[in-house]
Amino acid sequence: MSREDYEVVIGLEVHAELSTRTKIFCSCSTEFGANENTHVCPICTAMPGALPKLNEKVVEYAVKAGLATNCSISQDSKNDRKNYFYPDLPKSYQISQFDKPLCNHGYVEIEDDDGNKKKVRILRIHIEEDAGKLNHDEYSSGSLVDLNRAGVPLIEIVSEPDLRSSGEADRYLKKLKSILQYINVSDCKMEEGSLRADVNVSIHKPGTELGTRHEMKNINSFKAIQRAIEYEIDSQIDDAENGKVIQQETMRWDDLEGRTFPMRSKEDAQDYRYFPDPDLVAIKLSDEYINNIKENLPELPESRKVRYMEEIGLSEKDADALVSSRRFSDIFEEAGKICNDYKSVCNWLTSDISRILNEGEMDPEEIPFKAKELAELVSLINDGTISSKIGKKVLEELFKEPRSPKKIIEEKGWVQISDESEIKEVVMTVLEANPQSIVDFKAGKDRALGFLVGQAMKATKGKANPQMLNKMFLEELKK
């Protein structure tokens, strides 16, 4: 039997850090990268007697996320305590939501492996607090607790088990990430841990009951998630084929070794003793509140895509590529507006810029330059100040050290030669040096013109205006 005989069932629990300025239950900063234990207070360090106070922005952001993923918003929600002991969890319970999450029953649309549209259902979205971080001290056997992250707000987005391949899982995650970025509720920086996923994978033969699942906790890169899923599918099919019964287990993905390891079985599953947090009151939301958020929701990628196709006349492929990331799409709109040449901006983004990002394994969020710099680059080419060839060199400079393209070409002396007498001088020199080409051209070999232009470009280090060269060579040759 082979892989085709099995159906893969995947569900994801995605944790996204919300980009509120302050923590979920106190007014400490959520900023990443501060010195250990500097963004802390009696509340987030769980001093005796301290009480949580719900940050209203967190509710607002979660409602935004719910609305953007087609969820219904609960008007009567609450916080619950999830009890367990761990040194990074100062209260020994995490304030989360158990049976009354803020958002229920939504979906996002992705493409399946055959390119058809598919809805991935979302079971729920709830708000909760992040735990701190354990740093392992290299000089001793102990660990050091950093509570800066304790109390940073998270939303957990739980999907239904609707995904059928690692590719679908990847597209779903990327879609979620882009939605959360579009509505400005999370920066989704995976390298800072602000987007992480728990992945549930099972296999079964079509027409039979669902298989027993393995859950892999806290994977924080798209690549690792895909690899982990692939590994689990292979290993589960292997087990099934060898008659081994798959146990419900929590696994840990080891990215270096490229395999999963069992963490704990169902029997050692912890009893979290969820109960309503008596320190907090019910979260009651009015229709007015929800409608207000709905009306002010930023434009979502789907709608941007339609606009790009209908109003700007882009192909679906280009439009898709642009809206896949909020940063891309924002640069496209802003730069297009400044230089009034959306198509050229689109070309730069989907070809050269994408290539450079891919080569550097960078996210669009890591593009160092501003939209107005790209717009300037396009304008410089359009008005003939530089050739598109020089344009590519300018782009590389923009990635290295972002600054005004005008400045770059001035510094580097890349300004295109468009002065008629200068061009004429070059043309005459080249013609003098290549009498055979003149003969060839006159004998009807058009290729000779290209050669001559090439020589002229070489002589000017690519700075001569190619259109002017063409025109002037033709004039001289026809004399």
Added chain:
Amino acid sequence: MEEITTLTVHELSKKLENKELTSEKIVEAYAKRIEEKEKDVGAFVTVTAQQALEEAKRIDSENIDRENNKYAGIPIGIKDNICTKGVKTTCSSKMLENFVAPYDATVTQKINSEMLPSLGKLNMDEFAMGSSTENSAIKVTHNPWDLNKVPGGSSGGSAAAVAANMVPWALGSDTGGSIREPASFCGVVGLKPTYGLVSRYGLVAFASSLDQIGPITKDVEDSAILLNMIAGHDEMDSTSYDIPKIDYTASLKNDIKGKKIGVPKEFFGEGINEEVKTKLREAIEIYKELGAVVEDCSLDVAEYSLATYYIIACAEASSNLGRFDGIRYGYRAKDFSNLKELFTNSRTEAFGDEVKRRIILGTYVLSSGYYDAYYKKAQKVRTLVKNKFDECFKKYDVLLTPVAPTTAFEIGSKLNNPMEMYLADICTVSINIASVPAISIPCGVDSKGMPIGMQLIGNRFNEETILNVAYAFEQKIEFRENYKPSC
């Protein structure tokens, strides 16, 4: 001149106003009294009389506007589960024996802004779990009326200190009777406010949905004065209510003619000591003389309150006390070889038996498979109890009951019988379950001369009425004038 430490706060305030006394003199008198009596009573975990004296001198030297700061310079005592920046907050537990809070509780901030110098932190049952203060890991507190007897609990240190004139007034906390029962045992006045009237921010949590901070005072007027200071909405406590500010002294002295008092028969049944019942019947007669309308009534869900209370309180406590894990502050075991042992050994070595008992009970009732049968059911009963109280308050202004089934008992007599100890709370827990306010005031003494308390229960946020009804009775029987503790 009368002994300074026997005066009430409103009396002291007058003497400060007309310059018969200075704050320094008052604090000095208390410092001296504490020095004399602490070895017998054992009310304090930490004495800060020296700091209080410095503070008093500062207040005297500044020209305080007495009109707006009538009580500035009158000292206070604080139960040791209320956080005080820079001074130890131990909860009378080995777990927090050396814990110094880095912040002030909201009530601490309020008494600081009222310029009440703190004489120190008062003993209690460990983490407020108990009814006799015998569960303190720090020391035993003795009842000033009979040093062989308990002061009640858990705010036993606060009640004993007020009764023994070691502080003019004190803050306590009440989860199931922890202000009212010790007030009753020590012959002082204790008020448990409506849940949500006083901020819990900085009160080390025992059972979050039941805990309230309240005043323990020599008389009803002082109780109203201290309540004025500590009541009010606090942004730091989401469960505190935003209601218009009330002056609790304003209607204190009103005539109570025509006030309707209900006497729930369930509080006068078996298990309530005959002498207690007799004194309460006498109190009822006094109320009739004062023109109140007294009727028997029924609170038939009260009998389920004790079980409901212990389920909810223990469930919340089991979670609230999780933070004492030996990681960030408090006691940490010396011997451990892994993380689990660090947690287990620290908690095993530093929590007392009663605390452990309640954590185990609470963990059990919240565990999956038992949650519905215990915790969820208890929440439903809690709603029934609330409804029943609501019903009663449609008919009556206040309800009158005993505070405790007996007067103060001998130290050590109930230590080996937790169930009997839990029964000491039988008359008080339903009030916390229903989130309503209640006051405990002395209504006489038993044949051994031990004080008997009377409980007056009011509707939610109607502290004014119970204070008014209590005041009228107090003026009539003149308990403080007629009876004095031996100590």
